[in-house]
Ligand SMILES: [Fe+2]
């Protein structure tokens with residue numbers, strides 16, 4: 368089975384790219400299942416009811432979130448109404464929605480977990496313990512467990528990946544919007560990549576107009592972010608999983624524009 372994971376979909380350009388091209392991508396790469404991070408999919412960050420619906424209609428099976436979970440006022444509706452949209456599990460227990468989703472496809476049961484790091488991020492409950500608890504809960508009801516660890520630093524991500532080596536099928540990172548070239552299979556069989564990167568305008572910083580972020584660092588002035596304009600690049604990775612053992616056989620990193628995709632077809 369081939370599971371496609373998609374890095375942070377940013378703003379209208381990123382989500383339009385998914386609406387228009389995910390079907391082609393799934394066909395081209397023989398994809399059976401798709402998990403995408405949607406924490407920046409609304410123009411003001413967060414996600415709306417319409418966007419969640421459209422991403423799922425375009426072929427995303429589970430949408431994960433991150434530190435921008437609550438950025439759009441529709442968040443409670445999204446999390447309460449759609450079990451396929453999950454938020455980091457280590458938010459307080461009163462938070463709307465769930466930190467995981469189990470999808471029973473008949474021949475295989477896939478558990479998807481979302482957790483968030485704590486270094487240079489919000490002070491949340493421990494992501495290791497929150498994830499451990501969920502795995503304990505769902506391990507007998509799942510054949511495959513995939514975790515989106517939304518996190519800033521590669522060291523915290525690697526510690527998390529190695530902690531769940533052999534307990535999860537795969538761990539991928541999101542949040543930095545920069546794809547890392549460190550995809551590999553950990554010693555006990557868990558597929559791992561520190562960050563999938565972003566699906567959004569490439570000539571940008573985080574999908575935001577470069578001038579705004581440069582000014583932020585140069586002058587320390589913070590003002591309203593505006594989304595960048597330009598060519599969109601898709602970023603993600605495919606985890607190829609053995610149908611019998613349910614172990615990762617290989618990981619393929621993806622990074623291309625619509626024009627690059629057309630050349631591959
Ligand atoms: Fe993001």
Ligand SMILES: [Fe+2]
Nearest residue numbers: 433434435542
């Ligand atoms: Fe984030």
